[in-house]
Amino acid sequence: MTGTDPRPRVLLAGSLPLASPWNGADKNMARAIVRLDTGSRYTLLTGPGEAWPDHVTPVAASRPGAVPGVREWLRGAAFIARNIRRHDVLHVVASQRRWNPVARLVVRGLSRLSGVPVVHTLPSPGDRGLSPGMTLGDVTVAFSRFTADRLRAAGVADVVTMFPPLEWLPVPAIGAVTAARARLGIDGPAVLCATHAHSGNGLDTLIAAMAALPPELAKAQLVVALRVRAGQSLEAEESKVRAAAASMGLAGRVVTAGRVEDMPALISACSVTALVPRSLSGKMDLPMVILESLALARPVLVTDRPPLNEAVLDGGLTAPYGDIPAVTAALARLLGDPAEAARLAAAGRKRLAGEAARSSVRDTLASVYARAAVRSSAGESGRA
Secondary structure, eight states: OOTTOOSOEEEEEESSOBOSOOOSHHHHHHHHHHHHOTTSEEEEEEOTTOOOOTTEEEEEOSSOOSSOOHHHHHHHHHHHHHHGGGOSEEEEEOOOSSOOHHHHHHHHHHHHHHTOOEEEEESOOOSSOOOGGGOOSSEEEESSHHHHHHHHHTTBSOEEEOOOOOOOOOOOOHHHHHHHHHHHTOOSOEEEEEEESSTTSSHHHHHHHHHTSOGGGTTOEEEEEEEOOTTOOHHHHHHHHHHHHHHTTOTTTEEEOOSOSOHHHHHHHSSEEEEOOSSOTTSOSSOHHHHHHHHTTOOEEEESSTTGGGGOTTSEEEEOTTOHHHHHHHHHHHHHOHHHHHHHHHHHHHHHHHHTOHHHHHHHHHHHHHHHHHHHHTTOOSBO
């Protein structure tokens, strides 16, 4: 800390510059941390024309990429190397789905050379086994109790659990919701599933469950918002979904959303949000679409498996992975009983408001930054 401003100076970095499109958990979480934590001063890499509050010093990158890769990692490493000595702590927000020895060597090396401690927020550890080598910081922040326990069991020494710093969403304008329904042809109750395109994402179960709904819910629709990874084609993956629906006699009742520009409006256009995968496959421990749905008073249905079931927060139901009768019964309950659905949604929104309180996020971050400084000055590492 320097001058008359007592707030810690935090250099924030990730696998991508913090710039649009805002379609990834790591970027959205990093942006939320920065906006909520006015008790610190942040420097970050962003894109041209992005707006940030006064406690943020943005450094604009030309043509920021939208997909993590070697080019973006090199740019991020150079940004850290140029700026780390002018800060009190380096905060890396990055999912590590596998051990990345190069990233660890670079981050830990720069930390030791500069004497600046590192905090690593890990939105997702992936589905593989964990090890201390997957974490980059003096203190590691996890979003679920399940992942925090796994990290400790793997030998990571200082792990803090912090609820995702969800920024409260304004209720979308009626016009935006109406436009979303019109664009997709939604004319009745609808279930939203926003997921990555991969095997085991649970879409086959949801489609089969929609086909098995009772006659009074025969007009209910499933809206699928897919995210694709490098090498995948959105159009091709959506075509597979529509073909699977047609094979179950659901042509027209399963709608693909294309590229979604306004997720809050799409959530509000639907009655229920469902995410029933075998595993999260790299999605955030407590997926943003589930938290956003609770914030917007929509009930949720998720797989009854940690850490995903931690995200329900009294605001919905769970079902075993691949259990079509259980998923059908849960959807029928949420779609067929509006009063029950509203009760669950209200309970989830209330619980979320407590878990994601701004004061709690700020207090946790202040404590984490202080702990990282103590561990770093004592010469400790992330290994127990």
